[in-house]
Amino acid sequence: MNAPARNTRLIKGADGDWEVVIGMEVHAQVTSKSKLFSGASTEFGGAPNSHVSLVDAAMPGMLPVINEECVKQAIRTGLGLNARINLKSVFDRKNYFYPDLPQGYQISQYKSPIVGEGEVIVDLPDGESVTIGIERVHLEQDAGKSLHDQHPSMSFVDLNRSGVALMEIVSKPDLRSPDDAKAYVSKLRSILRYLGTCDGNMEEGSLRADVNVSVRKPGAPLGTRCEIKNVNSIRFIGQAIEYEARRQIDILEDGGRIDQETRLFDPGKGETRSMRSKEEAHDYRYFPDPDLLPLEFDQAYVDALKAHLPELPDEKKTRFISGFGLTPYDAGVLVGERETADFFEAVAKGRDAKIAANWVINELAGRLNKEGRDIASSPVSADQLGTILDLIGEGTISGKIAKDLFEIVWAEGGDPRAIVESRGMKQVTDLGAIEKVVDEILAGNPDKVADAKSNPKAIGWFVGQVMKSSGGKANPQAVNDLLKAKLGL
Amino acid sequence: MTELTSLTIADARDGLTTKRFSASELAEAHLAAMEKARVLNAYVLETPDVARAMACESDRRIAAGKAGPLEGIPVAIKDMFCTKDVRTTACSHILDTFVPAYESTVTAQLWRDGAVLLGKTNNDEFAMGSSNETSFFGPVTSPWRRQGANTPLVPGGSSGGSAAAVAAGICLGATGTDTGGSIRQPAAFAGIVGVKPTYGRCSRWGTIAFASSLDQAGPFARSVRDAAILLRSMAGHDAKDTTSIDQPVPDYEAAIGKSVKGMKIGIPKEYRVGGMAAEIETLWAQGADWLKKAGADIVEVSLPHTRYALPAYYIVAPAEASSNLARYDGVRYGLRENGRDITDMYERTRASGFGAEVRRRIMIGTYVLSAGYYDAYYLRAQKVRTLIKKDFEDCFDKGVNAILTPATPSAAFGIGEKGGADPVEMYLNDVFTVTVNMAGLPGISVPGGLSSEGLPLGLQLIGRPFDEETLFSLGEVIEQAAGRFTPQAWW
Numbered sequence: 001m002n003a004p005a006r007n008t009r010l011i012k013g014a015d016g017d018w019e020v021v022i023g024m025e026v027h028a029q030v031t032s033k034s035k036l037f038s039g040a041s042t043e044f045g046g047a048p049n050s051h052v053s054l055v056d057a058a059m060p061g062m063l064p065v066i067n068e069e070c071v072k073q074a075i076r077t078g079l080g081l082n083a084r085i086n087l088k089s090v091f092d093r094k095n096y097f098y099p100d101l102p103q104g105y106q107i108s109q110y111k112s113p114i115v116g117e118g119e120v121i122v123d124l125p126d127g128e129s130v131t132i133g134i135e136r137v138h139l140e141q142d143a144g145k146s147l148h149d150q151h152p153s154m155s156f157v158d159l160n161r162s163g164v165a166l167m168e169i170v171s172k173p174d175l176r177s178p179d180d181a182k183a184y185v186s187k188l189r190s191i192l193r194y195l196g197t198c199d200g201n202m203e204e205g206s207l208r209a210d211v212n213v214s215v216r217k218p219g220a221p222l223g224t225r226c227e228i229k230n231v232n233s234i235r236f237i238g239q240a241i242e243y244e245a246r247r248q249i250d251i252l253e254d255g256g257r258i259d260q261e262t263r264l265f266d267p268g269k270g271e272t273r274s275m276r277s278k279e280e281a282h283d284y285r286y287f288p289d290p291d292l293l294p295l296e297f298d299q300a301y302v303d304a305l306k307a308h309l310p311e312l313p314d315e316k317k318t319r320f321i322s323g324f325g326l327t328p329y330d331a332g333v334l335v336g337e338r339e340t341a342d343f344f345e346a347v348a349k350g351r352d353a354k355i356a357a358n359w360v361i362n363e364l365a366g367r368l369n370k371e372g373r374d375i376a377s378s379p380v381s382a383d384q385l386g387t388i389l390d391l392i393g394e395g396t397i398s399g400k401i402a403k404d405l406f407e408i409v410w411a412e413g414g415d416p417r418a419i420v421e422s423r424g425m426k427q428v429t430d431l432g433a434i435e436k437v438v439d440e441i442l443a444g445n446p447d448k449v450a451d452a453k454s455n456p457k458a459i460g461w462f463v464g465q466v467m468k469s470s471g472g473k474a475n476p477q478a479v480n481d482l483l484k485a486k487l488g489l
Numbered sequence: 490m491t492e493l494t495s496l497t498i499a500d501a502r503d504g505l506t507t508k509r510f511s512a513s514e515l516a517e518a519h520l521a522a523m524e525k526a527r528v529l530n531a532y533v534l535e536t537p538d539v540a541r542a543m544a545c546e547s548d549r550r551i552a553a554g555k556a557g558p559l560e561g562i563p564v565a566i567k568d569m570f571c572t573k574d575v576r577t578t579a580c581s582h583i584l585d586t587f588v589p590a591y592e593s594t595v596t597a598q599l600w601r602d603g604a605v606l607l608g609k610t611n612n613d614e615f616a617m618g619s620s621n622e623t624s625f626f627g628p629v630t631s632p633w634r635r636q637g638a639n640t641p642l643v644p645g646g647s648s649g650g651s652a653a654a655v656a657a658g659i660c661l662g663a664t665g666t667d668t669g670g671s672i673r674q675p676a677a678f679a680g681i682v683g684v685k686p687t688y689g690r691c692s693r694w695g696t697i698a699f700a701s702s703l704d705q706a707g708p709f710a711r712s713v714r715d716a717a718i719l720l721r722s723m724a725g726h727d728a729k730d731t732t733s734i735d736q737p738v739p740d741y742e743a744a745i746g747k748s749v750k751g752m753k754i755g756i757p758k759e760y761r762v763g764g765m766a767a768e769i770e771t772l773w774a775q776g777a778d779w780l781k782k783a784g785a786d787i788v789e790v791s792l793p794h795t796r797y798a799l800p801a802y803y804i805v806a807p808a809e810a811s812s813n814l815a816r817y818d819g820v821r822y823g824l825r826e827n828g829r830d831i832t833d834m835y836e837r838t839r840a841s842g843f844g845a846e847v848r849r850r851i852m853i854g855t856y857v858l859s860a861g862y863y864d865a866y867y868l869r870a871q872k873v874r875t876l877i878k879k880d881f882e883d884c885f886d887k888g889v890n891a892i893l894t895p896a897t898p899s900a901a902f903g904i905g906e907k908g909g910a911d912p913v914e915m916y917l918n919d920v921f922t923v924t925v926n927m928a929g930l931p932g933i934s935v936p937g938g939l940s941s942e943g944l945p946l947g948l949q950l951i952g953r954p955f956d957e958e959t960l961f962s963l964g965e966v967i968e969q970a971a972g973r974f975t976p977q978a979w980w
Contacts, residue, residue, distance in 0.1 A: 054591060058816040060584065061571045061593060061695040063730050093812050095858070097835055104815020155831075157820065285858035287867060290702035290809055293731055 009177040010218065013249045019218045020245040022175035022211060023135075023225075026188055028167045028198035029142065029206040030073045036141050036165035037064030037107065044204050048147075048158040056163040058102035063291050066091075070165040071295065073197040074114045074139050075305050077167055080195045080312055081134050083118025085302050089138075091292045095285040099157050100144035108168075110286045113138035114295065120171075120191070121314055122183045123332050132184050133172030142166050167198070173212065173222065178238040178245075185209060185234050186336070190313050194338045208232045213244045215252065223248070224258040228272050231265050240265040244272050316341055324353035333361055339375045340365070346382035351389050359385060363406055379410050387416040400472050401425050428473045431482070434466070437474070438482045441465050449487065456489050493518035494658040495975070498562055498715040501661055505551060505561045512547035512561025516540045516605055519563045523607065523659045526632075528980045531644075531653040533568055533626045534576055535608040543605040550603065559722055560603030565660035567651050568609040569616055570596050570706070571695040575606070579697045580624040581614045583817045583824045583842025593695025594727045595664060595706045602722040607660050611650030614844045615814065616671055616699040619918040620907065621649025623846040628904050631678065632657035632976040636943035639979070642901045645675030645918075648709070652679040655709045656976055662719045663709040668699045669802055670897075670922025672707045673934035677896035677947025680936045680974035682716045682964065683709050685922075687955045688929035689734035690720075692727030700809040701732075703802075703926040711973065713935060713964040717741035720957065736955060744958035745965050750784030752963070755889040759795040760921060762898065769895045769946065772937045776893055776948040779970040780963060790889055792880040795924060797873045802923040803916060804857050804870035810847075811854025817842060849912065878928040885953050891963055894921050896947030900940040925951050933960040935967045936974050945974050 010017035035042055038055035055062045078085045092110040093103075115137035123129050144162035148155050169188065175181045189207060192198040200207050209232075214225035226248070228240050243265075248258050262281070263272040311319075313335045320331035320341075334357060335341045343364075348356035364385065368378060388405055391397045397405060397420055405425060409416055420426055428434060441462060442449055452458040459480070466479045483489075493515055496504065504510050520537050540563065547561035571577045571589035578584045592600070600606070613623040620643035621629040629649040631642040633656070644653040648665030652675035655663050665672040667685035676683025684707040691706040698704060708719035721742065726735040756777060761770075777787045819825035819838035826841050828834035843851065857866035884892065898920055908915030925932040930951055937948040948967055952960045 057821055059589070059591070059822070060577070060579070060587070060697045060816070061589075061693070063694050065729060065731055095812050095815060097815065097818060097832075099818075099820050099831060102816060102821060104818060105812055283860045285812070285855065285860075285863075287808060287812070287858055287863070290700070291698075291732065 009180070011215075011245060011249060014253050017218060018215045018245070018249050020177060020241065021173050021214050021216060021222060021225075022177075022181050022241060023173035024171045024175065024181065024184065024212070025210040026169040026171075026185065027208050027210070028077075028169060028192055028200075030070050030139070030165035030167055031197055031199055032067060032069045032073060032165055034067055034069075035163040036067055036070050036139060038163050040163065042164050046160055048156070049160065052159040052162065056102065056159055058104070064107060064289070066292065066295065067165065070139060071114070071297070072305055073165075074137060074167055075302055076195050076309060077169070077192065077197045078115030078118065078137055079302070079306050079309055080191045080197070081115070081118035081120060081137065081169070083134055083137065084116035086112065086114055086116055087297060087299065087302070088112065089114040089295045091139075091289045091295065092286045093289045096282050098143065099155065100146045100159070100162065102144070102159060102162055106141050106143065107289055107292070108140035109138035112294075120184065120187055122180065122187045124183050125179060127329070130174075130180065132174045132180075135170040135172050137167050137169045140166050140168055178241040181211065181241055182234050182238045185237055187313070190336055194310055194312050196310075202233050205232060209237055211237060211240060211244075213241055213248070214258070215245055215248045223252075224260050226258065226261055226263050226272075228263050228265050229275060233267075236265055236267050239267070239270050240272055243270060247272065310338075324348060324357070326353065326357050330357045330361060333365075337375065343375050343378070343382050347386045347389065349386075351386060351393070355389060355392075359389060363403070367410065379413065380406065384409050384416055391416060391420060395475065396420060396426055398427050398472060398476055400467070401427065404472075426473065427475045428470055431478060434470070434474050434478050435482055437466050437469050438462075438479065438486060441469065442486060452487050452489070459483055459487065459489065462487075494522045496661065497712045498559075498661050498710060498718050499712070501562055502560075502718075505547075506556065508551075512544040512551065512605060513541065515561055516544035516563050516607070519607055519659060519661075526657050526659045526980050529630050529632060529653050529657055529659075530627055531610055531629050531650040531657065531659060532565065532608040533578065533580060533611045533624070533650065536575055536606055539575065539606050540608075543600070547603050547605060557601065557603030558718070559599060561605060562603070562661050563605045563607045564599060564719075565607050565610045565651055565654045565663040566596055567612050567648050567663065567665050569612060569666045569697045569699075570664060571697065572596055572606065572609065575609065577609065577697070578625070579615045580612050580626055581817075581843065581847065582625045583838070585625060585824070587823055589695075591695060594692035594729065595696065595723045597695075598722050598725065599664070599719075604722070610648070610654055610663060613647035613649070613671075614847050615697065615810070616647040616666055616668055616704075617810070617846050617850055618646040619670065619674055619915050620902070620904070621646040621675070622904060622908075623844055625844060629653050630904065631901055632978070632980070633678070633680065633901060633944055634976075634979060641904045642944070643678070643904050645678035645897075645901060647671040648675050648683075651709050652676055652681060652683070655679065655681050655711060657978070657980075661710075662715055664706060664723065665709055666696060666699070666704055666706050667922075667926065668703045668705075668806060669926050670919040672709065673896050673922050673932055673947070673949055674918055676709055676934040677936070677949075678901040678945065680945030680976070681709055681711055682713050682936070682968070683707065683934045684716050684720055684957065684960070685925060685932045686720060686724060686957055687734075687931045688926075689732055690724045690931070690955065690957070692725070692730040692733045694727055694729040698813040700806040701813060702809060703806055705926070713933075713961055713968050714742060714745045716933070716964075717745060717961045734955070739958055741958060741961055744961040747958075747962040748784065749780065749962050749966055752780075752785040752890040752959070753888050754780050754785045754787050754963070755790035755884055755892040756787060757790050757792045757795065757892055757894060759792050760894045762920060766899055768940055769898060772946050772948065773893070773895050776937050776967055779967055780893065782970075783966045785963070788889065790884045790887070790892065792877075792884065792892075792924070794873060794876040794880050798877050798924040798927055799916065799920055801870040801873035801877070802919070802927055803853070804866050805874065805927070807850040807854035808858050808867050809854070811851045811858065814843075814847070814851055846912070874927045877924055881924075881928045881930060881951070890953070890956075891959055892951040894949045894951065896921060896934040896949040900942065900944035900946055921949060925949075930954060931957045931960055933957075933964045935964040935971070937967060937971050939974065
């Protein structure tokens with residue numbers, strides 16, 4: 001946490017550089033069919049109060065019973081974060097009154113969380129990798145939702161989310177810039193999605209972050225932090241930190257001091273504003289929940305879960321680099337989403353992996369991005385893309401035609417090989433036919449021919465002309481060879 | 490009492506099996522007696538329609554040869570147990586119109602075994618009290634009176650209604666909850682048997698919580714055997730309560746009449762509290778003598794941390810209560826007093842919905858859990874609790890089978906006599922009983938005799954975890970020696 005400041009991430013102030021120090025508490029909704037302490041469904045989007053058990057509504061005499069699947073998910077998450085798993089942990093009550101908190105307390109883990117210290121390796125846009133420490137991960141209940149827009153004078157409460165399991169993943173204050181923070185959350189999201197322990201859906205609130213921000217002069221002790229609550233997109237996390245760091249620097253440079261407080265980010269205005277001060281902070285009166293025994297399991301239980309963990313992004317990336325000869329950048333892009341990595345592997349199987357990577361990253365991902373789709377709903381399957389690559393490899397179509405073919409498959413579907421056949425997209429490899437075209441073009445452009453003899457690079461113009469006149473179907477290699485021979489290069 | 494209302498559960502079981510009377514006749518006799526005894530205020534809700542329907546079902550099952558272990562036995566249920574479609578209030582204004590859509594595990598098991606619901610009994614509000622005077626529905630008057638006087642006396646608490654109902658013959662048995670003595674103390678005051686089982690023996694699911702780590706349901710009955718019969722139905726593991734223990738429920742009734750010869754009975758010297766009434770001391774010695782005559786060895790034992798139990802209890806119990814009662818906020822069910830904004834609504838609802846004693850305990854509990862005080866109070870009280878538990882463990886490790894103590898420091902007192910100025914005066918009633926809850930052990934209160942004023946006095950036996958059977962065996966020895974005690978009906 002006191003690692004030397006990375007110079008590139010310092011913020012310029014009026015009187016010198018400032019370093020921003022960020023720690024995050026990410027709340028990730030546990031992927032599970034039912035809630036943390038009740039059998040009610042966790043499905044998103046049900047009619048208000050349609051997924052509420054007697055326990056969730058805190059009826060008199062109701063008792064929580066731990067959902068073992070949520071415990072397993074928390075352990076898997078801990079393992080995925082290379083963290084210590086605590087074989088004994090304790091559920092505590094965090095007491096406060098709020099209409100969407102039926103029990104009058106949230107069951108959480110305070111002093112003894114299920115997961116202890118771990119780390120996440122984060123790749124930054126500039127290619128550098130940093131290791132971010134994880135302080136802890138604990139399980140807790142989500143609250144319900146207050147609805148203030150349903151009635152002119154009343155607020156309504158929807159308890160569908162009440163009691164849904166969350167993992168609070170707390171980082172150490174190891175992040176030093178908005179980019180660090182964004183990359184950290186992206187990586188965390190990627191790991192959780194690989195593990196299948198959180199769907200990472202930020203629009204639905206499955207993943208949201210409390211961001212702690214402070215600033216200091218490089219090498220100075222930590223400054224006073226402000227906590228920005230409930231930021232629900234990676235872009236907003238960056239904006240909120242950017243704004244908050246600047247706000248704090250301005251105050252300090254004007255001779256003021258930072259008040260420890262909780263702030264909210266307003267995405268409309270792109271600014272943070274005060275929510276409550278330290279003095280107004282709740283006294284949560286944490287104490288061990290007497291309705292629940294300490295949560296205990298043995299190492300064998302953890303080992304069994306570990307044995308079934310999927311390959312995680314870091315391992316996959318290493319394998320893609322060493323096994324497929326991809327660049328670290330390409331490998332990094334491909335492993336970000338497990339579906340993308342799987343797609344790539346299916347395409348690359350038995351084919352040139354670099355070409356496969358190139359097509360998946362540039363053609364496919366680019367096209368998907370443009371239409372706002374994800375790879376799971378890609379109109380071009382891995383099989384279809386693989387066949388396109390085969391057609392290129394066999395010399396049946398050129399790279400250029402392949403792009404047209406990709407568009408056709410995207411729009412209409414079908415077997416690429418059959419499409420090439422039926423639409424006459426096959427590359428012309430008949431040398432006589434190509435030679436005829438080459439001769440026509442050379443004859444029609446004597447000045448360019450003279451030019452090319454002294455400037456061999458001008459051959460490109462002839463290649464273009466021949467390709468154009470053949471409708472793109474001439475084999476580029478054959479065209480090149482013929483031109484070189486005829487021009488005497 | 491009529492013939493039918495003065496039966497023990499065991500006798501009634503025989504009468505029903507041999508068809509000497511029907512479950513419906515038994516229920517009717519009790520409903521009539523309840524009507525006559527309304528002045529006691531033991532019931533906060535009589536359920537004659539439910540009783541008649543259940544009794545009718547019982548008669549049908551008896552006729553079909555499918556009688557359960559409690560078939561046709563009319564019982565009263567403390568108003569802390571949620572009963573489906575039957576108003577359940579914890580005797581608090583904040584829940585005084587609450588009708589649960591679910592049945593507590595303990596009562597569901599009673600109905601499973603054929604018992605018949607007569608009604609819901611009065612208790613101190615949220616089971617907080619030792620005299621049944623904090624109930625929103627007013628105090629219960631004990632069926633007992635001092636000799637030659639008609640001062641209304643308390644039945645004890647918090648399960649005062651259940652104790653009074655059993656003693657007055659307006660049910661054959663009843664349920665209670667015991668957090669610091671709420672079954673054993675009223676049983677002693679009413680001259681009946683009350684059992685606080687080992688923590689985890691009965692499910693807490695569907696029972697309105699006071700202090701989760703201390704609360705335990707148990708039976709009231711007019712004989713030790715009856716208490717054993719009731720507990721067998723009430724006890725058992727429940728997957729819906731993770732603090733309930735997955736151990737088979739023994740046939741407790743089989744422990745009745747078992748020899749206690751060679752059993753080691755501990756007499757804890759620390760329970761000789763200063764200023765103990767002479768007649769309590771005499772009763773205690775008498776109890777030890779009875780057990781000795783039955784072949785038990787009486788040994789003096791030490792429970793050195795006893796004197797810290799009551800103060801520690803009055804930190805732990807209110808702390809848990811302050812959190813358990815947070816759900817009564819006027820948002821989803823129960824009383825709501827409208828306010829300017831949400832905070833105002835909370836304040837008005839809770840100020841109006843909770844009585845003075847409940848408010849006091851919520852405030853104490855909130856205080857001892859608050860930042861800066863947690864370590865000094867709550868944490869320290871938990872450490873004391875560990876020491877108290879260890880005291881008992883050390884004792885049992887030395888071969889002691891059970892510990893004999895008085896159940897209460899005095900006989901029943903008059904309504905309005907205690908705790909008016911100083912709540913601690915009332916809290917001192919629990920001095921012999923709270924240690925048992927703090928250690929999670931089973932305890933039984935058995936009548937041992939009458940005071941000089943003619944009021945019942947009880948003896949308490951404390952057992953090893955999950956060894957209720959020994960308590961029933963020993964309790965019956967005392968019962969055989971002391972006899973049973975019935976109040977003169979004056980109502």
